[in-house]
Amino acid sequence: MELASFLQILDSTVRLATPLLFACIAGLYSERSGVFDIGLEGKMLVAAFAAASASYATGNVWIGTAAGIGAALLFAAIHGLASITFRGNQLISGVAINFLASGLTVVLGSTWFKLGGQTPALTDGARFADITLPFARPATESLSGVGFVSGFYSHVISGHSILVYVALLLVPATWWLLYRTRFGLRLRAVGENPAAVDTAGVSVVALRYSAVAITGLLCGLAGAYMSMGLSAGFLREMTAGRGYIALAALIFAKWRPWYALAACMLFGLLDAVAIRFQNIDIGLLVIPVQFTQALPYILTVIILAGFVGKAIPPRAGGEPYVKER
Amino acid sequence: YDLGGKNDKSFNEAAFNGAERWAKETGGTYKELEMQNEAQREQALRQLAEAGANPIVMTGFAFGDTLNAVAPDYPDTKFAIIDMVVDQPNVKSVVFTEDQGSYLVGLMAGMASKTGTVGFVGGMDIPLIRRFGCGYAQGVLAANPNAKVVLNMTGTDPSAWNNPVKGAEIAKSQQAQGADVIYAAAGGTGVGVLQAAADMGILSIGVDSNQNYLHPGQVLTSMMKRVDNAVYEAFKEGTDLKAGINVMDLAAGGVDYALDENNAPLVTPEMKAAVEEAKAKIISGEIKVHDYMSDNTCPAATF
Amino acid sequence: MAQATTGGRQATAAPLSPYAIELKGISKSFGPVRANRDINIAVPRGTIHGIIGENGAGKSTLMSILYGFYRADAGTILINGHETAIPDSQSAIRAGIGMVFQHFKLVQNFTVLENVILGAEDGALLNTSLARARKVLGELSREYDLDVDPDALVEDLSVGHQQRVEILKALYRQADILILDEPTGVLTPEEADHLFRILQGLKDQGKTVILITHKLREIMAVTDNVSVMRRGTMVGTVKTSQTSPEALAELMVGRKVLLEVEKKPAAPGRLVLDVRDLRVKDDAGVERLKGISLSIRAGEILGIAGVAGNGQSELLEALGGIADATGHVVMNGVELPLAGRRNNGQTRRAAGISHVPEDRQSLGLIMDFTAWENIGFGYHNAPEYQRNALLMNNAALRADTERKMATFDVRPPIPTLAAKSFSGGNQQKIVVAREIERNPDLLLVGQPTRGVDIGAIEFIHKQILGLRDAGKAILLVSVELDEIMGLADRILVMFDGRIMGERDPEKTNERELGLLMAGITETKGA
Amino acid sequence: MTKLPRWADVVLVPLICLIIAFAFSAILIAAIGQSPAHAIWIMIDGSLGSTYGLGYTLYFATNFIFTGLAVSIAFQASLFNIGGEGQATLGGLGTALACLLIPWPHWSLALMASILASAAFGAAWALLPAWLQARRGSHIVITTMMFNFIAYALMNYVLVNILRPQGSMDPATARFPVTVNLPKLGDILGVVGIPFSSKNPANISFLIAIALAFAVWVLLWHTRLGYALRAFGKQEKAAIYAGIDPVRITIYALLLSGGISGLMAINAVQGAAHRLVLNSVEGAGFIGIAVALMGRNHPFGIVLASLLFGFLYQGGTQLALGTTIPREVITVLQALVILFTGALPYMVQRPLEALFARLARKEAA
Ligand SMILES: Nc1ncnc2c1ncn2[C@@H]1O[C@H](COP(=O)(O)OP(=O)(O)OP(=O)(O)O)[C@@H](O)[C@H]1O
Ligand SMILES: Nc1ncnc2c1ncn2[C@@H]1O[C@H](COP(=O)(O)OP(=O)(O)OP(=O)(O)O)[C@@H](O)[C@H]1O
Ligand SMILES: [Mg+2]
Ligand SMILES: [Mg+2]
DSSP, X not given: OOHHHHHHHHHHHHHHHHHHHHHHHHHHHHHHTTOOOOOHHHHHHHHHHXXXXXXXXXXXXXXXXXXXXXXXXXXXXXXXXXXXXXXXXXXXXXXXXXXXXXXXXXXHHHHHHOSSSOOOOOOGGGSOOEEOOTTOOOTTSOOTTOOHHHHIIIIIISSEEHHHHHHHHHHHHHHHHHHHBHHHHHHHHHHHOXXXXXXXXXXXXXXXXXXXXXXXXXXXXXXHIIIIIISSSOOTTTTTTHHHHHHHHHHHTXXXXXXXXXXXXXXXXXXXXXXXXXXXXXXXXXXOHHHHHHHHHHHHHHHHHHHOXXXXXXXXXXXXXXXXX | OOOSSOOSSSHHHHHHHHHHHHHHHHOOOOOOOOOOSHHXXXXXXXXXXXXXXOSEEEESTTHHHHHHHHGGGOTTSOEEEESSOOOOTTEEEEEEOHHHHHHHHHHHHHHHOSSSEEXXXXXXXXXXXXXXXXXXXHHHHHHOTTOEEEEEEOOSSGGGGGOXXXXXXXXXXXXXXXXXXXXXXXXXHHHHHHHHHHHHTOEEEEEESOOGGGSTTTEEEEEEEOHHHHHHHHHHHGGGOOOEEEEEOTTTTSEEEOOOTTTGGGSOHHHHHHHHHHHHHHHHTSSOXXXXXXXXXXXXXXX | OOOOSSOSSGGGTSOOXXXXXXXXXXXXXXXXXXXXXXXXXXXXXXXXXXXXXXXXXXXXXXXXXXXXXXXXSEEEEEETTEEOOOOSHXXXXXXXXEEEOSSOOOOTTSBXXXXXXXXXXXXXXXXXXXXXXXXXXXXXXXXXXXXXXXTSBGGGSOHHHHXXXXXXXXXXXXXXXXXXXXXXXXXXXXXXXXXXXXXHHHHHTTOEEXXXXXXXXXXXHHOSEEEEEETTEXXXXXXXXXXXXXXXXXXXXXXXXXXSOOOOOOOOOSEEEEEEEEEEEOTTSOEEEEEEEEEEEXXXXXXXXXXXXXXXXXXXXXXXXXXXXXXXXXXXTEEOOOSSTTOSHHHHHHTTEEEEOSOIIIIIOOTTSBHHHHHTTTOTTOGGGBSSSSOBOHHHHHHHHHHHHHHTTOSSOOTTSBGGGSOHHHHHHHHHHHHHTTOOSEEXXXXXXXXXXXXXXXXXXXXXXXXXXXXXXXXXXXXXXXXHHHHOSEEEEEETTEEEEEEOGGXXXXXXXXXXXXXXXXXXXX | OOOXXXXXXXXXXXXXXXXXXXXXXXXXXXXXXXXXXXXXXXXXXXXXXXXXXXXXXXXXXXXXXHHHHHHHHHHHTTOOOXXXXXXXXXXXXXXXXXXXXXXXXXXXXXXXXXXXXXXXHHHHHHHHXXXXXXXXXXXXXXXXXXXXXXXXXXXXXXXIIIISOTTOSSSSOOXXXXXXXXXXXXXXXXXXXXXXXXXXXXXXXXXXXXXXXXXXXXXXXXSHHHHHHHHHHHOHHHHHHTTOOHHHHHHHXXXXXXXXXXXXXXXXXXXXXXXXXXXXXXXXXXHHHHHHHHTTTOHHHHHHHHHHHHHHHHHHHHHXXXXXXXXXXXXXXXXXXXXXXXXXXXXXXXXXXXHHHHHHHHHHO
């Protein structure tokens, strides 16, 4: 494969992986604290919608981002209320949140904008601009005749919106928070054995709420990136199952931040490759496009079966913490 | 009267516009319904029929089968279906020659392209979309026999029509492969394609409705499928709706390319001349655009 | 969380009351169950105070209230003479209370150090906390002879060491009052003695210790005072020096209990089980059983003594068809498969082997199943529980359960109650009833009386002896030397996956066995 | 704290939860400027007010019973099968092949064949994830999710390139021969003299679904396999002690689950659409998760939850037909119903318990 296409695929990978990474790390916080979250999809969707709406109304991408985060936090609060305070079933609550986001975004969207659940297209100030890092060639410049290192830097590393870098920084930051701080220690402990945390004099409820809130925050960023970074506006169901893929990546990553980066990059890469190579003509027969499109999923299964061992979730995950009865 | 998932900025929105136009002009009222799933189609049709709606217009080939079953039960109600042929005495079937329209925009794309490479983004790999793609490819090759057409389908799951992020990514990928004009026939996904093309400073081509206004000066043209006209006609004919097949081709104004102030600067006089010429030749039969649906093959592209 | 109102540790400055703890009128109900009713108790400072009572008497509940884990429905708590509200564990810790729970509250995949600092960190970053904890832990280890590797993962530690971590946790938080709930249930005699020395040391430092146990011998050995609970009420508190095990037992159960089992001499018959060179590897590939050979005859009990973790569990699992093994096992003259498809609990049962597993709650019972479903557990394919080729006969199973509950005095005798709703002792009776009533040729039984009160111990021991006298072979694994010496006809001592030697219970003593359990053969020294 | 009486727990709590969910939706409807009372009346009248509407309600419920049972049977073995969508899709393929390839003289024979084919195809689609979970420890949630996507792709290929009749625009199979059409519920009830509309897709599959729910109940609580499956689901280690083979149970549970998902096709494909279309499952596989969770994984609860969702679906259609309220309001309502009845019952239970305790005390006084 020529270098240019290779770089282009990597470039595409970074973009496609970013929302996954946000959502995956988001899920990591919640699940590490013992609260399973299959509502990542819903939180991303509602955040994408809120972000696009606010950004459209104000023309300010940061207000949009704040609105996205706010909406996702609200949904996270619902999940927290159901699964922490009221000891409800975390799976059910997550499913409900996905339905809620899917319905509410369209109902509100079509009422406000009368575009069938779509927001109007965002103009430049209301979107994230791509950042060109120092020494990088502008992204518009042609890829031909570029050396690998400079090409890699200019096209894969540079030239993304700020949130891409936030997402990438999130990985070491999460690692550090998880393994080097008091909060991280308690967070990991509460997902493994809440009773140990409780008897050590730390509030299980407060810890879990803060974890769920972080999840909301990051899902908010994921949504904001999708509607204001990758696209210019909201479209119904625009998350297109990425929340579920992020969840798969989280399991894949065994709930660890660096592995999460690898897993999300892998999913991004498979997706980018599938986009690039559609009909593969190998002389005698043409491999149908459907096969290429299914390939990322097939490869995931193969990798999972072949190279990834058993993933053991946080031990207290999915169970509300109940002392009595 | 009936629609399906409106405000997609293309197909269904066109239908809606047609209905609106009729309502404004005649002061008549119409009811609209959106479908959520298969079983509801029949339900909706029957309820509209029983409520005395006449005629009932439906958009999308997916209604074909249902209509076939429902129409005989309501012999006094007139139906019109768009994009599908249903052979019933009280049904008017409106089909468009998307291949011809796509040929025209393909021709323009071929001429507008500086790199000699153009792109096509389809939603899902279904026959209808292949017909678009095939007509387009023929048009491109007519303009530039050496041109390359990069064809992409978005996906196979139901989200394929609603995935602007992936649409944008495909557009970027095609751009990297040299494409500088991209034609999107992918519903909501197309919004992302057009956006990404505009962001990258390359041209795009809209579909179904006139989408030129979405990114003024950056959408080369739109392949217009005058669903609005079809709906409007159907409503206007009212209960006198003529059954039978109504082929809305170039000659009948069923398909066309869009030219307005938004894309006027992009369309050179030569381009316009060439397209008009092709249009005339197609209408006269001098140019035959191969229809993918006729034999499931395409001379200009492989799917 | 609410702050403790009058909490704090002001009492350390000027002790007003001779009592470290006074509980007044404590009541607590779990739904319909009244676990504690109007409990009054006073614990003098600087003493070791024992609490005994049957399973479910309410001991753990009372202590959990003191530690702020549960909230009492009524009553007051006085710490060093000051009324103190303890709404949560944080308040308890602030009041100087530390607790070692019956079921440890440790994070299994954390290191010892991480477990110790959890909740008692010095600042937002871990580095300083860990460094200080490492230092303090070193000091504490030396001071109290509490040696544990601070960097070991808790899941890799033996239960004895895990318990030390729990104690270290409390000491690290500078607890003045230490509560231990059934600490010796999982310890070897060695470890228990060690623990008692530690407690003695704490007492000498002026700390107050509350000790819950079912073992009267321990109460007599280490406590100053002892309180007895029965069915949620406090029956009384006595000075240890002024009472006897028999008197305590009677106070507890409300009737006379036989503390020693009466045993007829064994009449060994034909060879039932013959094991040659049995080896087991764990998941990590480490050999846990390093070539065991033994045999059991009909009508005898072979006791396996040893410190927990020396291969006894693997022996039971290999014989019970749970773990894969290599070697030869011949049962009634037929060689059993030790690996593969046919090495499972079903084929073992078919071969006449019953198994009372060491861990009733995670192996022997499905805690969410009802009692009657649990009576069929492992025997759900048995013909008498089937209605026809397709359907099970649940009615028959239920009737059978009622019968077994009656003969084994399971309380309450309700077949439709979930296993988790029975107390530990009664759960054990369900398992024993199921396995013994199958009338097996060979009974594998592990830790049959762990955490079980003395009334139930007496009963279970009688059942095991009864089976022996009916001419069955029994393999008994226990860390309780009393139990092994009281029941077994021959004793094998295991150490590090090997058999260290065989002893006759009549001709050996705890010291000799203890040495063997530590891997020291006296013959070597002689 | 006193426990609630059983009737209150089983009837009152869910009812109050439902009312809360509807109340919230009513607020939303009012907020977008519509009349909530009118909307709710339309929903109820449209889905329960006539045998015609009821038929649709039952038709949707039938789909959910199948997928809900499928999810729950795997759940009983502690396996979270989210692949119902893909398995049902494949079930559709099985049904389509059974109906198209052989010219059946009578629907009953065709039904037998398509039951077998749809179950076999659905089970086959679960086989690989099952095997990977059992043998390789590959997480079932990921593999079944991936298999959903693969199923979409496969179906797309098959319908576009293989089964589509020549010249058809529609990526769907040809219509099945009329002889294989299943009898409508209305026709069946007509035989026993109960007037019931036939102009809806409710068909004999509803009865099959109910029978299947009963069969699943028998399987789980009255057979050895069910016993082993539940034991394995509760405590895997203990199940091994009892001699229950974890590999085999995992595979059986998922095969059963996949098979039952696949059976959904006899309702949606053979019973209603009479042909196989691209997205024949239409999310019912996912609704099955909600239904199973709300039904507490018990067949009886699942039937009830399915009826509730059937009502919401049909009521939602009527809402879309009869008003200008966006149809997604129904999605919101579904979400709230799931949230309140499924995840927040405790919120209602606690005040109720207090209320009952007060009543009891008053009575005593
Ligand atoms: N978490 C709980 N939920 C409900 N009931 C409980 C709970 N814990 C204890 N109980 C009830 O309280 C009673 C007292 O239990 P507790 O654990 O205090 O007994 P115990 O004296 O510690 O018994 P053991 O000697 O077996 O440890 C039990 O019989 C039980 O019915
Ligand atoms: N989830 C629960 N629901 C109802 N009762 C419970 C529950 N958990 C525990 N209990 C009650 O707790 C009591 C004591 O439980 P516990 O586990 O302390 O048993 P135990 O008698 O102390 O045995 P062991 O000492 O072996 O633990 C049981 O009698 C039981 O009724
Ligand atoms: Mg206990
Ligand atoms: Mg206890």
